[in-house]
Amino acid sequence: MTLPTPAPNLLRDSLTEMITNDLLGPSGGLEEELDQREDHVYQRYLVGMLAPKALEIAGEEMDELAEAIREDRRKGNPRPNGHLLLKEIRARKATRH
Numbered sequence: 001m002t003l004p005t006p007a008p009n010l011l012r013d014s015l016t017e018m019i020t021n022d023l024l025g026p027s028g029g030l031e032e033e034l035d036q037r038e039d040h041v042y043q044r045y046l047v048g049m050l051a052p053k054a055l056e057i058a059g060e061e062m063d064e065l066a067e068a069i070r071e072d073r074r075k076g077n078p079r080p081n082g083h084l085l086l087k088e089i090r091a092r093k094a095t096r097h
Contacts, residue, residue, distance in 0.1 A: 057086065064089050 026032035072080035
């Protein structure tokens with residue numbers, strides 16, 4: 001008996017969710033509670049103290065950001081700063097409106 005192969009987009013979405021939950025939380029589900037005496041967010045989750053609280057990036061901005069990172073790498077910068085590039089993208093959009 002062969003198990004059905006999931007569609008690539010469903011597999012990608014599932015993998016993205018697992019990675020996000022593992023790095024950012026909550027990996028134990030939405031009801032997860034950490035024991036304050038034993039667990040700290042910054043110890044439990046790799047990006048527990050680094051992730052911006054309310055940063056939302058629209059799909060169009062993600063595409064622009066990816067292109068800006070590729071362009072920055074083409075110019076010789078091996079480690080582009082995505083946060084700064086996103087600020088530049090948003091500043092350009094603000095001046096256009």
